[in-house]
Structure formats: structure tokens, C-alpha cells
Amino acid sequence: MKITVLGGGNWGTTVALSVARAGHPVTLWVRRADQRDEINQARTNQRYLPDITLPAGLTATDDLGGAVEGAGLILFIIPSKAFRRVAQALGAHLSPEQLIIHGTKGFEPVTHLRMSQILEEETCARQLGVLSGPNIAWEMASGLPAGATVASRFPEVIRRARAALEHDQLQIYGNRDVVGVELAGALKNVVAIAAGMAEAMAVGQNAKALLITRGMAEITRLGVALGAAPGTFTGVAGVGDLIVTCASSRSRNFRVGDGLAKGEGLDEITARLGQTAEGINTARVVAELLRERQIRAPLLRTIHQVIEGAFSPEEGLRYLMSLEGSEDVEFVGGDF
Amino acid sequence: MRREDRIKARSEVIGRVFNQISAASEGGGAPISEVINETLYHERERLRQRPSYGDLEADGAFYGQISKALPKASETARQDLLRRLLTRYFDEIAGHFNPRIFKATTRAIPVALSGLLNGLSPKRLITRPGEIPRIDQQLQIEGDVGHIARLHARGVVVYAPTHSSNLDSIIMGYALHASGLPPVSYGAGLNLFSNPLMGFFMSHLGAYTVDRLKTAPLYKAVLKGYATISMELGYDNLFFPGGTRSRSGVVEGQLKRGLLGATLRAYHNQLKAGSARPQVYVVPCTLNYPLVLEAATLIDDHLRRAAKARYIIVDDEFSRLRRWWDFSKGLFELDQRIRVVFGAPLDVFGDPINADGEALDPRGRIIDPARYLYRDGALVEDPARDAEYTRVLGERILSAWQRDTVILANHVAAFALFERLRAMQPQKDLYRFLRELSPALSLPIQEVEVAIDGLVERLKGRDVRLEPIVASGDGAAILRAALASLSTYHTRAVIARRGVRLHVNDANLLFYYRNRLDRYGLSEPLVRGARR
Structure with missing residues (x-):
């Protein structure tokens, strides 16, 4: 089976690396010819995965048609901003029997679509899946153990993902709830921004735990309203991903929160990261979704207001602490 | 067959x-x-x-x-x-099939169906066909029939209409005949054969029987097998993917996918057998009645079901000839049209089909749909995959129904009136509200006309089909048409005008006709508006 990864950022390169470590040859499509040459000749991708040597079984190309032709599995790892553009280009080369798994945790701005919905709009592919979970690219690329979830309504997609990716340092868990896994992965990035702020403001571990759990309650509420199964938020792609994103100073979204708390502007933070932090766009989409659906989620709204500069991080935190306590776990029920 | x-x-x-x-x-x-x-x-x-x-x-x-x-x-x-x-x-x-009777009845179709709608005996149909009013004037066919005819030459066509009435299969049969399309094989509930007229025509016009009381999985497997093989043998089919008639009057929002999955099965079998014409095309259709023959029984059943008293209707207006007479009289006198819309054809995966019968991807590029069933270059069985493909086909049929349902004056007027009245008593649960909705509760006509205007304005911004009078946007004219229509056929006029006020005589039927617009997301803001 030919396996192709689209996207040469740090996550795309890490996914390609996992395929190679699982013992398969892998084609990595990148946009720029200089990046292609660096990968094929120097065996590095210095800008996105510094100091990692890429194995010989990983071949880069900038020819999209050639990369996907005859591929039995396409791993689509493109940031949400470029997602539709690449999906459009991919559509011209695709045959209906091909399987696609995407690994992008975000929403499309304006349309608020999930990534699998964009693939449905732009390509003939039906056998779709999503890869998500507590996956800090650098750790995985360094060879540390990890697990991820692949969700698809097609069992064959999960079977192929396991065959392509699993090796002694990576476990793949299956799930049917594509909507839930996509939403959990996207929404947790907003909570990660809150966790980053809390860390930088030195509010203590109690407050940080409170922010994270209330954030979890809010993203579950929104996710369920958008069609997710509540149980998905307790899984690897839910709590699992939230824990790692909120605990790791390597998480991009965590670093956005950290920067905001230190008084930096969004442009400054984004420039320093050098990569997309999906949480910024997601916070904006979330604010609109909450308004449209009339869902109460004070933490998510406050993060959005801090990002937009309407509140300082201190004001945001003061506001959140001033709210009356409500139900702890709403699926348990009770009148509080 | x-x-x-x-x-x-x-x-x-x-x-x-x-x-x-x-x-x-x-x-x-x-x-x-x-x-x-x-x-x-x-x-x-x-x-x-x-x-x-x-x-x-x-x-x-x-x-x-x-x-x-x-x-x-x-x-x-x-x-x-x-x-x-x-x-x-x-x-x-x-069932039984006699080619001689088939030929004779096929010739008699145009007048036979008119006659059926007029409650006439088969004998009179055959002996004095010239005296019977033709149904053509009451039936309006919309959609690209030429496209469907071309597809028929390339494969099998399966019609998937909405289901409001037992008249649906007759109307579809006539619409196909009038459009020059070949007759279809279709499953008709065994209870329909209890009507002597219908039984006669159905058993000789391609209908096979479906006994809804037979619940054994083995029976369902044979039924599905029969539909599948009929497609493989080249017979066009008519399925009602919604299952039974819409009880509440709503445009169906859920499908029974068992029979629908037979389309993919037939396509797969044809590919496997190396057939030269393996294609199966699905044409979503909508049937739009200003008045529904069995409306009173259907809405009654819907409300009883909500109260957990489920039963299968075996005797309704459909089996009572007198009701047919009143029904067709209502249609003929007011020149009300039954509209049949043939929607855009799809393949068995729900992909749109171009003029040459080729499947298109979402961006209009030609694709080979057979490849959906391939893996590593070979045709493979995968029931879980196929069930998912059929789920998507079902979703696309539902969207087509929503888009191609013709929104009629009766629906708009019933919706506007009902929502205004409901907003006045939001604290009551629906069933109590319906029970207590008496002619004593009324609204000024002008208020209803304004509500209709607002509703039409919102409908116009959407991808929906509006009856010309609705599209005209004249609230007063729409209400006048609905008042005239809703006061024929049903035992009591559903709504009535007294002076400058509008009264509801039959809350359940008002609810039934209102429900046609239920899935269009129009309720809430209207209620909010009324609260303000």
C-alpha cells in the first residue's frame, strides 16, 4: 500500500516519520522545492523539526498529483488556513476508492466547517477519518512513546491507519465519532490558551485545574450541541489531548496564552512561534458558535475577549472568579 | 415482472x-x-x-x-x-402476473387513473372512457424528464418520492406515463389491496406486495432480494424511502435505509457480473398535495403515537370511495394542482449525474463511481462501508426533498396562523394546546396576512420551490386561496373567516398542514417576534 502524507510542517513531518518507523516507505508532499530538496538531500526539515534526522524511506516531493496517485492512504496534515486550497487541488487528482485521514485541529474561518466537511465539499473522497490525540510533534519525532485516536465511520480507514502508523512507540485507538474527535481536538486549543495564561500569571495549580476542568465542561457542552458524542471528550482525543496541551510549555496554544499574559500582542506571539496556533482562530469561531446556539460558556467567551483585547488577562480571570458556581458535571444532573 | x-x-x-x-x-x-x-x-x-x-x-x-x-x-x-x-x-x-391483463391495463392508464381519482368503477372506465374528466389538468409535472429518459437508456432508474398518501403510487404511476417514462416495479402495502379498485390495478401494474405485519427478518431479506433482482433484471423501481406515509404532514427527515441499500447491492452485483449497463440512478421526487386524502386519519395517528398508542392503519379514507369522491371534487372545483417534482438524479452514492449519465464529484469533475467499491484495484465486499454510503445517499435524498417540496398556499397560511396562535399560549404543551384550540380563539385577518408576508419573505431567501401564488408574496391573496382550499373536502372547514377575524375549526388538521414547513427552521423567530 502506497502511503502519502500531505504537509511538511512539524506535525506532517512527524506523521511521515511515524509511517517510516512503522516500516513503510512514505511520500511526503511539501509545497516548496527548497524544502523538498532539504528533506531528500540533507535528510532534515530544519525549520519545523530541528535536529531530527529523517530516514531514507521518507521521500519528499512537491508534485501533488504524483504524490497521491495510487496511494491507498493519504494523511492530510495541512493547517486550517490552507486546508481548503490544498483540498481543492487534491480533488483534481483523487479517485473515489482512496482513503483520507486528516490531522488538523481547527475550524475553517467564516464557514465554521470542520476539516472533514471541507474534504467532503472539495473532493470525491468518502472514506474519511481524523487523527487526533495528545501528540506533541517534537516528542514523537524524538522517539518518545505516544497514542492517538483515529476516528472514522469506515472500519477500513481505522484498519489502514493502524497498519500505516502503529509501531512500538505509537498506539492507535479507533473511534466512530468523527464529529466528536474533530471538535474535541479543535476546541481544547482554546482551553490551552487559558492554561498558558494561568501559568504565566502564577495563579497556582488549584486555579489552573479549575480553569481546565471548567473549560472541559464548556467544550463538551458545545461539542454535544454540534453533534458530538459526550463520551468522546473523556477519551484520548478529549481529556488526553487537553491534559498534554494544558501542561506542556511546548504546546503552541499554551504559548499563545503565556504570551498574552505577559502583555505581548497577537502578531508578536505568532511571529515568535513561526507556526500556526489554531487556538486563535478557533476562539473566534467558538465565540460565533456560542452566540448562534445560545450556549453558556463563560470561560470560552472570556478567552475570546482577551484575544480580541477587550479584557486584559487579569480582568478576564477576575471576571471568571466573580461568577456564581453552577452545576459541576451536567451529565450527572442535579439542581444547583 | x-x-x-x-x-x-x-x-x-x-x-x-x-x-x-x-x-x-x-x-x-x-x-x-x-x-x-x-x-x-x-x-x-x-x-x-x-x-x-x-x-x-x-x-x-x-x-x-x-x-x-x-x-x-x-x-x-x-x-x-x-x-x-x-x-x-x-x-x-x-404475486400473480398476467401479461394479457398487463397490456390491457397499460392502455387504459390515462383514463383509469383519472377514473380512480373520481371513484369510478373499472367497468365504467373500460366501457365509457370518453365521459371521464382527465387528471392531466390537475397534475403538474416539474423537473428534467428528458434527463431521466436518457438515463433510462443507460441503466436502471429508481424513483424515491416523499410519501404523504396512498394515492402517491397512483400519482407517480400516472406522472411517469404522462412523461413518457416506462412503468416501474414497486412494493405496495398489502392493505392497499383491500380497496377493490386499487387491488385490481396494483396487482397488474408492476406492484409486488409488502406485508407490513410480517416482521420476520427472513421475510425482509426476501423482500430486499426481490427489489435487488428486479433492478438487476432491468426494471425501473419506485421506493418510498421514508417507509410509511408521513403521519404528521412533515417533509420526512429520516429514512428507512433497508430498501434504499438495495440500489447499491444491485449496482455491485451488476459490476461483479460484468454487466454492460450496471448503472442504477436514484431520482428523488416530491409529491405535493394542496389537500391530503387521508390527512385526518394520519394526524390523528401521529398524535396517538406521540401518546404511545401505536397501531397500523388498516382502514382510512383511502378505502372509502365516498371520501375519494369528495377529495377529487375539491381538487377539480377549485382547479387545485397536485405537483409532482422529479428532482436531480443521483448515483447510488448520492453523487450528482450529468446529462450523459456520468457521476460528478462535488466540484463537477467526472468520476467513476464504481471505484467507490474497489480496494487495491479489486471490487470488494464491505457491508460496513456500503451501509455508510447508503446513509449518505439517504441524506442527499432528504436534502433534495427539502429543496424540491413545493411550498403551497395552504402550508404557508396554516404555518403562519398556527405559529401566531401558539405564541399566544407558549406555556401549554403542544397536545393541550391542540386539544384546547377552539373556534373561540381567533386572530384578526390582517395580522395573519402580515405574518404570511414575513414568512414568504424569509422563504424567498432560501433554496426552495414556491407555488406561484406564494412566490407572488401577496399575503392577502395567499390567505384567500388557503381559505378556499381548506374549506373543501375535509369534514369541517379547517379554518374559517368570520368578519375580520380568522377562526380555527379543526386544530389537528391545521397542525397537519402547518407541519409541512416544520423542518425549514422557521418557527422560533416567528414566536419570538410575536412575544415582542
């Missing part, structure tokens, strides 16, 4: 279901004896309910024999018993 095809279908369907059960049994699934036992259980339960149709005595004797023979039967004898059950089911479903 032609005689030679029926013989072929019989051996194929029985063979396929038999092999499927044997293979499952060998693979660790239910043994044949268990499948027979389960079938006997379902049949005993059915016979205990004493259905009002069918030869219960013969059925009792047949299943009694099987039941008696089963405990002592060897494996070979069990296989024979299974074949006997399959054969009985197949023969019940396929």
Missing part, C-alpha cells in the same frame, strides 16, 4: 438468501434451525393479531407443518424447510 424474469428472480432470490444464511451459519452465526424458529415465532405473533387480510387458515396450516417437522429434521431436511419458507415468501411478494 415478465414471466421468464419472474422464474429467474425466484431461483436467484431464494438461492441468494439461502446461501447467505448457510454462510452465516457456517461462519458461527445463527444455525438454520434458529432462523426457521425465529421466523415461526414472528408468524405466530402475526397470526395471533388476526390481520384483516390474507388467508389465515392456509397460513396457520403451512407454518404448523413446518413447526411440527422442525424438531425431528436432519440438516438436509432443515435446509428444505428453509427453502419452503423462502419460496412461500417469494410467491407472496411477487
Whole structure:
């Protein structure tokens, strides 16, 4: 089976690396010819995965048609901003029997679509899946153990993902709830921004735990309203991903929160990261979704207001602490 | 189905279901004896309910024999018993078919259907056809019929209409005939045959029987097998994917996917057999009645179901000729149209089809849909994958129905009036609200007209079909048309004008006609507006 990864950022390169470590040859499509040459000749991708040597079984190309032709599995790892553009280009080369798994945790701005919905709009592919979970690219690329979830309504997609990716340092868990896994992965990035702020403001571990759990309650509420199964938020792609994103100073979204708390502007933070932090766009989409659906989620709204500069991080935190306590776990029920 | 095809279908369907059960049994699934036992259980339960149709005595004797023979039967004898059950089911479903009568009735279709709608006897239809008013004037056909005719030359066409009334199959039959499209094979509920006129025409015009009281999985497997083989043999089909008639009046929002999945099965079998015309095209259709013959019984059943009293309707307006007469009189006198819309054809995966019968991806690029069934270059079986493809096909049919339902003056007026009244009593639950909605509660006509104007304004911004009078946007004219229409046919005028106020005489029917717009997301803001 030919396996192709689209996207040469740090996550795309890490996914390609996992395929190679699982013992398969892998084609990595990148946009720029200089990046292609660096990968094929120097065996590095210095800008996105510094100091990692890429194995010989990983071949880069900038020819999209050639990369996907005859591929039995396409791993689509493109940031949400470029997602539709690449999906459009991919559509011209695709045959209906091909399987696609995407690994992008975000929403499309304006349309608020999930990534699998964009693939449905732009390509003939039906056998779709999503890869998500507590996956800090650098750790995985360094060879540390990890697990991820692949969700698809097609069992064959999960079977192929396991065959392509699993090796002694990576476990793949299956799930049917594509909507839930996509939403959990996207929404947790907003909570990660809150966790980053809390860390930088030195509010203590109690407050940080409170922010994270209330954030979890809010993203579950929104996710369920958008069609997710509540149980998905307790899984690897839910709590699992939230824990790692909120605990790791390597998480991009965590670093956005950290920067905001230190008084930096969004442009400054984004420039320093050098990569997309999906949480910024997601916070904006979330604010609109909450308004449209009339869902109460004070933490998510406050993060959005801090990002937009309407509140300082201190004001945001003061506001959140001033709210009356409500139900702890709403699926348990009770009148509080 | 032609005689030679029926013989072929019989051996194929029985063979396929038999092999499927044997293979499952060998693979660790239910043994044949268990499948027979389960079938006997379902049949005993059915016979205990004493259905009002069918030869219960013969059925009792047949299943009694099987039941008696089963405990002592060897494996070979069990296989024979299974074949006997399959054969009985197949023969019940396929019914009897006489090519001579088929030819005669096909010629009589145009007047026959007009006559049916006028409650006339078959004898008079045949002896004095010239005196009968033609249905053509009451039926309006919309959609690209030429496209469908071209597709028929390339493969099999399956029509998938919305389902409001038992008249639907007759109307579809006529619409196909009037459009120059070939007749179809379709499953008709056994209860329809209790109407002598309908029974006569249905059993000779391609209908096979579906007994909804037969709940055994084995029966359903034969039924699905029959529909599948009929497509493979080149017969166009008519399915009602919504299952039974819409009880509440709403445009269906959920499908029963069992029969719909037969389209993909047939396509797959055709590809496997290397057929030159493997394509199966699905045409979502909508049937739009200003008045629905069985509206009163259907909405009553819907409300009872909500109160958990489920039952299968065996006797409704459809079996009472007098009601047919009143119904068609209502249609003819006011020149009200029944509108049949043939939607854009899809392949069995829900992809749109171009003028040449080729499937298109979402961006209009030609694709080969057969490749959806391939893996590593070979055609492969994967029931989980296929179920998912059929789910998407179902979703696309539902969107097509939503888009192609013709929104009529009656629906708009009923919706606007109902929502205004409901907003005045939001604290009541729906059932109490309906129970207590009496003619004493009324609204100024002008207020309803303004609400209609607002509603039409919002509908115009959407991808929907509006009846010309609705599209005109004149609230007063829409309400006048609805008042005239809703005061014919039904026992009481559904709504009535007294002076400058509008009164509701039949809350359930108002609710029924209002429900046609239920899934268009129009309720909430109207209610909010009224609260303000």
C-alpha cells in the first residue's frame, strides 16, 4: 500500500516519520522545492523539526498529483488556513476508492466547517477519518512513546491507519465519532490558551485545574450541541489531548496564552512561534458558535475577549472568579 | 415482472438468501434451525393479531407443518424447510402476473387513473372512457424528464418520492406515463389491496406486495432480494424511502435505509457480473398535495403515537370511495394542482449525474463511481462501508426533498396562523394546546396576512420551490386561496373567516398542514417576534 502524507510542517513531518518507523516507505508532499530538496538531500526539515534526522524511506516531493496517485492512504496534515486550497487541488487528482485521514485541529474561518466537511465539499473522497490525540510533534519525532485516536465511520480507514502508523512507540485507538474527535481536538486549543495564561500569571495549580476542568465542561457542552458524542471528550482525543496541551510549555496554544499574559500582542506571539496556533482562530469561531446556539460558556467567551483585547488577562480571570458556581458535571444532573 | 424474469428472480432470490444464511451459519452465526424458529415465532405473533387480510387458515396450516417437522429434521431436511419458507415468501411478494391483463391495463392508464381519482368503477372506465374528466389538468409535472429518459437508456432508474398518501403510487404511476417514462416495479402495502379498485390495478401494474405485519427478518431479506433482482433484471423501481406515509404532514427527515441499500447491492452485483449497463440512478421526487386524502386519519395517528398508542392503519379514507369522491371534487372545483417534482438524479452514492449519465464529484469533475467499491484495484465486499454510503445517499435524498417540496398556499397560511396562535399560549404543551384550540380563539385577518408576508419573505431567501401564488408574496391573496382550499373536502372547514377575524375549526388538521414547513427552521423567530 502506497502511503502519502500531505504537509511538511512539524506535525506532517512527524506523521511521515511515524509511517517510516512503522516500516513503510512514505511520500511526503511539501509545497516548496527548497524544502523538498532539504528533506531528500540533507535528510532534515530544519525549520519545523530541528535536529531530527529523517530516514531514507521518507521521500519528499512537491508534485501533488504524483504524490497521491495510487496511494491507498493519504494523511492530510495541512493547517486550517490552507486546508481548503490544498483540498481543492487534491480533488483534481483523487479517485473515489482512496482513503483520507486528516490531522488538523481547527475550524475553517467564516464557514465554521470542520476539516472533514471541507474534504467532503472539495473532493470525491468518502472514506474519511481524523487523527487526533495528545501528540506533541517534537516528542514523537524524538522517539518518545505516544497514542492517538483515529476516528472514522469506515472500519477500513481505522484498519489502514493502524497498519500505516502503529509501531512500538505509537498506539492507535479507533473511534466512530468523527464529529466528536474533530471538535474535541479543535476546541481544547482554546482551553490551552487559558492554561498558558494561568501559568504565566502564577495563579497556582488549584486555579489552573479549575480553569481546565471548567473549560472541559464548556467544550463538551458545545461539542454535544454540534453533534458530538459526550463520551468522546473523556477519551484520548478529549481529556488526553487537553491534559498534554494544558501542561506542556511546548504546546503552541499554551504559548499563545503565556504570551498574552505577559502583555505581548497577537502578531508578536505568532511571529515568535513561526507556526500556526489554531487556538486563535478557533476562539473566534467558538465565540460565533456560542452566540448562534445560545450556549453558556463563560470561560470560552472570556478567552475570546482577551484575544480580541477587550479584557486584559487579569480582568478576564477576575471576571471568571466573580461568577456564581453552577452545576459541576451536567451529565450527572442535579439542581444547583 | 415478465414471466421468464419472474422464474429467474425466484431461483436467484431464494438461492441468494439461502446461501447467505448457510454462510452465516457456517461462519458461527445463527444455525438454520434458529432462523426457521425465529421466523415461526414472528408468524405466530402475526397470526395471533388476526390481520384483516390474507388467508389465515392456509397460513396457520403451512407454518404448523413446518413447526411440527422442525424438531425431528436432519440438516438436509432443515435446509428444505428453509427453502419452503423462502419460496412461500417469494410467491407472496411477487404475486400473480398476467401479461394479457398487463397490456390491457397499460392502455387504459390515462383514463383509469383519472377514473380512480373520481371513484369510478373499472367497468365504467373500460366501457365509457370518453365521459371521464382527465387528471392531466390537475397534475403538474416539474423537473428534467428528458434527463431521466436518457438515463433510462443507460441503466436502471429508481424513483424515491416523499410519501404523504396512498394515492402517491397512483400519482407517480400516472406522472411517469404522462412523461413518457416506462412503468416501474414497486412494493405496495398489502392493505392497499383491500380497496377493490386499487387491488385490481396494483396487482397488474408492476406492484409486488409488502406485508407490513410480517416482521420476520427472513421475510425482509426476501423482500430486499426481490427489489435487488428486479433492478438487476432491468426494471425501473419506485421506493418510498421514508417507509410509511408521513403521519404528521412533515417533509420526512429520516429514512428507512433497508430498501434504499438495495440500489447499491444491485449496482455491485451488476459490476461483479460484468454487466454492460450496471448503472442504477436514484431520482428523488416530491409529491405535493394542496389537500391530503387521508390527512385526518394520519394526524390523528401521529398524535396517538406521540401518546404511545401505536397501531397500523388498516382502514382510512383511502378505502372509502365516498371520501375519494369528495377529495377529487375539491381538487377539480377549485382547479387545485397536485405537483409532482422529479428532482436531480443521483448515483447510488448520492453523487450528482450529468446529462450523459456520468457521476460528478462535488466540484463537477467526472468520476467513476464504481471505484467507490474497489480496494487495491479489486471490487470488494464491505457491508460496513456500503451501509455508510447508503446513509449518505439517504441524506442527499432528504436534502433534495427539502429543496424540491413545493411550498403551497395552504402550508404557508396554516404555518403562519398556527405559529401566531401558539405564541399566544407558549406555556401549554403542544397536545393541550391542540386539544384546547377552539373556534373561540381567533386572530384578526390582517395580522395573519402580515405574518404570511414575513414568512414568504424569509422563504424567498432560501433554496426552495414556491407555488406561484406564494412566490407572488401577496399575503392577502395567499390567505384567500388557503381559505378556499381548506374549506373543501375535509369534514369541517379547517379554518374559517368570520368578519375580520380568522377562526380555527379543526386544530389537528391545521397542525397537519402547518407541519409541512416544520423542518425549514422557521418557527422560533416567528414566536419570538410575536412575544415582542
